[in-house]
């Protein structure tokens with residue numbers, strides 16, 4: 001259904017719900033006025049109407065929530081299709097050129113590199129979707145081991161610099177660990193995926209200049225924190241919690257231009273909660289950058 005059609009159906013259901021609630025209240029008041037002396041009927045009527053009104057409100061809320069969820073699913077399918085189609089189209093174009101034209105060795109190498117980067121992008125999207133599917137399952141075996149959290153985050157920072165071709169100044173890394181090497185009990189692959197998702201977002205939503213700082217710090221003897229701060233587009237206060245929901249993307253003009261599936265932060269939250277930790281976002285608002293903090297129990 002197109003967006004305007006959906007808006008209309010939401011408006012219709014809200015109006016219908018409101019009218020039915022108003023009607024129920026009017027009938028209820030009428031009932032009370034008609035039966036002021038018959039106590040049993042009055043009590044029965046009031047309880048019955050209250051139940052009716054509650055049901056109507058619940059029903060309308062449910063319907064609207066379902067319409068919104070449907071809307072998010074559509075946006076997700078569009079985003080994933082785009083993420084799959086763009087690199088595939090590019091690979092196809094390069095293959096056709098390789099087949100049709102005589103190219104120098106250098107040009108060939110260049111084409112191979114672009115195709116490799118495109119297939120990496122494809123693989124990343126597929127992995128993200130699979131990981132989100134797995135994250136949705138409640139019971140999952142995770143392979144827990146003791147891990148040096150500073151080392152793991154440092155490794156992710158290195159990978160992000162490599163992937164986006166960024167200098168150590170653009171993505172800085174620091175440890176405030178008082179000379180200790182805190183360990184966490186974690187599935188290294190899952191934790192790496194979560195931290196990499198946060199780093200990818202920090203770079204992706206930086207828009208102009210990338211200035212990301214990553215810090216691993218001791219909170220107390222029981223907890224360790226990983227903070228990822230960027231100076232990007234920022235997040236409005238009302239959205240700081242919602243962004244962790246599956247398929248959720250902050251609406252807006254700038255956001256429309258930055259591609260994504262709305263799965264990254266959902267994966268981050270699922271992974272961190274499975275490890276007994278928590279993750280939250282802070283931002284001074286649009287245009288003022290964002291800071292994501294992961295807190296994990298130490299072993």
Ligand code: ADP
Pocket residue numbers: 201202205230232233234235243244248249250251255259260261262263264265266289290
């Ligand atoms: P995606 O990036 O694929 O849209 P995510 O689940 O990773 O999905 O993020 C959800 C939303 O949270 C994004 O669409 C974006 O609006 C917002 N967001 C996430 N990270 C940042 C960030 N570092 N700066 C600004 N907005 C962010």
